[in-house]
Amino acid sequence: MTQSSPPRPGVWKRSLRLIAILLAIWFTASLGLGVLLAEPLNRIWVGGFPLGFWFAQQGAILIFLVLLLVNAIAMDRIERDADRSEDTEDPS
Amino acid sequence: MSITGWTLVFVVGSFALYSAIAVASRVQTTSGFYVAGRGVSALANGMATGADWMSAASFISMAGLISFMGYDGAIYLMGWTGGYVLLALLVAPYLRRYGRYTIPEFVGDRFASQTARLTAVACAVFISFTYVAGQMRGVGVVFSRFLTIPVEYGVAIGGIIVLLYATLGGMRGITYTQVAQYCVLIVAFLIPAGAISWMMTGTPIPQIGFGSPLIEGERAGVALLRAIDQIHTDLGLPEYTGAFLAGKKTLPDVFAITMALMTGTAGLPHVLIRFYTVKTARLARWSVMWALFFIAILYTTAPAVAAFARVNMIQTLHNTPFAEAPDWFRNWAATGLIRFTDRNGDGLMQYSEGPGAELAIDRDIMVLANPEIAELPAWVVGLVAAGGLAAALSTAAGLLLVISASVSHDLLKSFLRPGMSERQELVAARLSAAGACVVAIVVGIYPPDYVAAVVAFAFGLAAASFFPALVLGVFTTWVTARGAVAGMIAGTGFTAVYIGWFKVFEWSGPEAWWFGISPEGIGTLGMLINFGVTWFVSRRTGPPPPDSAKMVAMLRGER
Numbered sequence: 001m002t003q004s005s006p007p008r009p010g011v012w013k014r015s016l017r018l019i020a021i022l023l024a025i026w027f028t029a030s031l032g033l034g035v036l037l038a039e040p041l042n043r044i045w046v047g048g049f050p051l052g053f054w055f056a057q058q059g060a061i062l063i064f065l066v067l068l069l070v071n072a073i074a075m076d077r078i079e080r081d082a083d084r085s086e087d088t089e090d091p092s
Numbered sequence: 093m094s095i096t097g098w099t100l101v102f103v104v105g106s107f108a109l110y111s112a113i114a115v116a117s118r119v120q121t122t123s124g125f126y127v128a129g130r131g132v133s134a135l136a137n138g139m140a141t142g143a144d145w146m147s148a149a150s151f152i153s154m155a156g157l158i159s160f161m162g163y164d165g166a167i168y169l170m171g172w173t174g175g176y177v178l179l180a181l182l183v184a185p186y187l188r189r190y191g192r193y194t195i196p197e198f199v200g201d202r203f204a205s206q207t208a209r210l211t212a213v214a215c216a217v218f219i220s221f222t223y224v225a226g227q228m229r230g231v232g233v234v235f236s237r238f239l240t241i242p243v244e245y246g247v248a249i250g251g252i253i254v255l256l257y258a259t260l261g262g263m264r265g266i267t268y269t270q271v272a273q274y275c276v277l278i279v280a281f282l283i284p285a286g287a288i289s290w291m292m293t294g295t296p297i298p299q300i301g302f303g304s305p306l307i308e309g310e311r312a313g314v315a316l317l318r319a320i321d322q323i324h325t326d327l328g329l330p331e332y333t334g335a336f337l338a339g340k341k342t343l344p345d346v347f348a349i350t351m352a353l354m355t356g357t358a359g360l361p362h363v364l365i366r367f368y369t370v371k372t373a374r375l376a377r378w379s380v381m382w383a384l385f386f387i388a389i390l391y392t393t394a395p396a397v398a399a400f401a402r403v404n405m406i407q408t409l410h411n412t413p414f415a416e417a418p419d420w421f422r423n424w425a426a427t428g429l430i431r432f433t434d435r436n437g438d439g440l441m442q443y444s445e446g447p448g449a450e451l452a453i454d455r456d457i458m459v460l461a462n463p464e465i466a467e468l469p470a471w472v473v474g475l476v477a478a479g480g481l482a483a484a485l486s487t488a489a490g491l492l493l494v495i496s497a498s499v500s501h502d503l504l505k506s507f508l509r510p511g512m513s514e515r516q517e518l519v520a521a522r523l524s525a526a527g528a529c530v531v532a533i534v535v536g537i538y539p540p541d542y543v544a545a546v547v548a549f550a551f552g553l554a555a556a557s558f559f560p561a562l563v564l565g566v567f568t569t570w571v572t573a574r575g576a577v578a579g580m581i582a583g584t585g586f587t588a589v590y591i592g593w594f595k596v597f598e599w600s601g602p603e604a605w606w607f608g609i610s611p612e613g614i615g616t617l618g619m620l621i622n623f624g625v626t627w628f629v630s631r632r633t634g635p636p637p638p639d640s641a642k643m644v645a646m647l648r649g650e651r
Contacts, residue, residue: 012648019181026177028169030354037346038163038335048303048315053333056166057158057395058299061173061388068381070179075185075377079649 007075008082018074022067029063098474099238106478107253108274110269110485114257116505117264122265122514125199125262125521126193126497132267132369138382140270141366143486143636145276145357145387147174148230150394151483153275156458158398159405162324162332164341165395167349167612171389171551173384174350178559183358184367186566186647188376193368194494195361195558196502202565204637205573206507211580213502215557216361217495221535223362223550224491224528230484237427237460238477243536250481251533254489258496258529259522263369266489278389280479283472285393286464288400291466292316309407320402329411329445332402341610345538348613355619356551359558362490365497374647401458404465409451410443417441419504420464429454493530496525549591552615556583560622566647569640575630583622590614 033041038052046054093101102176119125132140150172158165196216200209205354228247235246257265289301293310293316306312311319320332330337336346355364367376408418414432417425424430431452432441442450460480463472500521505512512520557580564571564579593599595611602610609617630636 003303006372008554008650012650015648022177022181026181030174031347031350034166034170035335035343035350042333043336045315045318048317049319052335053163053166053317054303056163056335057169058302058392060166060170060224061392064173065381065384067177067387068384071180072377072381076374079374080233082649 011078011082015075018071018078022071026064026067030060034060052081093470093594095470095473096239098471099477100477102474103223103239103481105368106482109272110253111256113268113272114260114265117268118260119262119264121517122518122521124264125518126501127146127365127368127487128264128267129348130369130371134370134375134378135382136267136271136368137379139274139368139386140267141363141379141383142269143274143482144366144490145363145383145487146277146390146483147487148227148480150390151281152230152234152459152480153455155394155397155401156455158395159458160402160455162340163335164346165398168344169351169391169395169613171353172357173387174354175382176380176387177459178354178358179226179363180377182563182566183364184376184380185373187364187369187562189373189647189649191368192570194497194501195364196498197506199561199565202643203571203573203576204639205577208573208577209502211508211577212558212561214496215553215580215584216232216498217555219360219550219561220362220491220494224488224532225535225539227484227488227491228532229539231481231488232536234477234480234484238440238473246531247536250485251536254485254492255526255529258489258492258525259267262521262525263493265491267369269489270486273486274386275297276482277479278386280475282393283389284466284476285397287468288404288462288466289396292400298393302396302399316403320399323403323406326445327406332399342608344608345610348609348616352552352555352613352615355559356555356615359554359562360550361494361558365494366490397459397462401462403464405453406443409441411440412437414441415439420461423464424461429457488532492525492528495528496521499524549595549611549615552587552591552612552618553584555588555615556618558624558627560619564623564626566644569644570630570636571626572630572633572636574633575626578629579626582625583618586621587618
């Protein structure tokens, strides 16, 4: 846990921006489309699903998964940029 | 071979596998015991987290509950997956960067306060014990239904298996048995789900079948969900897919419950400690991604299973003469989980809900009876039993480790007996894991009345205690020790009192709910109270601990 790497002040600012964007999508996809707007969206049927119901029971989960994939990749890039001079660990 | 024979084969076989893994992964160090030596790969950790997370409730009860709730079932689906987004963005990588072994340890170090640490220990032990009692009960129920072994023996057998691998292997043993348990439970869930989807919509992928037309029966050619809505309308029930209709949950309640389950997920200690087991913060982020991937496989399948079961059940039972009831109906009626009372004396089974209904159907059989409804071979039924046990045991083990580490590491090592050697601490950890396991077995056999009512509220308590402390600990520098302690006590206290008032003692009815929020969702308000109190008290209790800024910079990866 002891970290001897040099200060990387840019990391936190870029992480915060990423977190804010992803959280906004997280909220919109689940509590927004799946709950707050569920009633009007349910009047639209797409491919055998009322849209509000689909977001609440399927779509939100799939979007969450994409968010976490984007987060893992983007944070890797942010950290790699921050300590370009240093070697990072191998991917799992 | 009979259903009982196959069940025995799968249950004994899977238990033998778990025991073999336990012996192979036994540990000799505290680091191995608490955090599996931090050598777990992101993929394996994701799988283990999936099993750790998906309990008897997810495996056995959730699809059945959704089947009776319709749209409202989304509270579980979004709540128990959306929490992983919060975990990945706000908590897991920072906890890993901190390192060490337990959640109370993080809280204590971050706010430089033993009081904060002890408050966190109390919250962690309380949350984990309420949760573990339900798991042990789940083990007993699976045994009694599939092997006609009395519930008590079932609980004891399951408990002894957990005892074996938790004390021998600690986190390492638990991790690798959880990986095996994930594989067992997901196969056991997907095979019957795929078969039912194939039978009803002609596609073996439940998520697609969910939106496809039915291929047989009186509503052949009609999209599954439209068919259910029509059936509901015919029976005078609110539409299955409809949101916030009369007789369903209100918008504020759905919002609050979903939020409470999400933030609770991101604050449950047995999930959080899983992210200590990987090598770096980066791998912690990838672990959460994999965890959600493995969880989403079951969580996107479950609502489809719920819908298939809904149509199947009503179409095969409604207005069918009792004398011609299908075989699976007779089998499950024998267990008392389905009951038919011919109230109007016409010999037909009429489906309705509420008082005066002729059919009383236990929610749990929607998953358990699925293989029989789909006329699958007997070995699938045995596999489902093993899957249910895997789900319950894996969650129980994770919870027991939290309790054991809280006692041996946070209470003994840091507080009561700081002079302990590592070897002594390891003995203490094994003993407290064994002790916690014995208590869990006893509680599972003689469940106190309040357990059933409270188990679902572990989330509310986690949302109101840990989530704000962890998030503020990483994202701000101004929180003082007193602020953090006051916030945790206020949030947890408020949530516990509200739940006790409305759910355990039932001193008032739903008409008195604050803002129309049910006890299930009150953790959301408890969390806001925690945030508010922490802020208020921190402002009044002088400067934050001197090293706050330094530690926060380390957590954020700035230095």
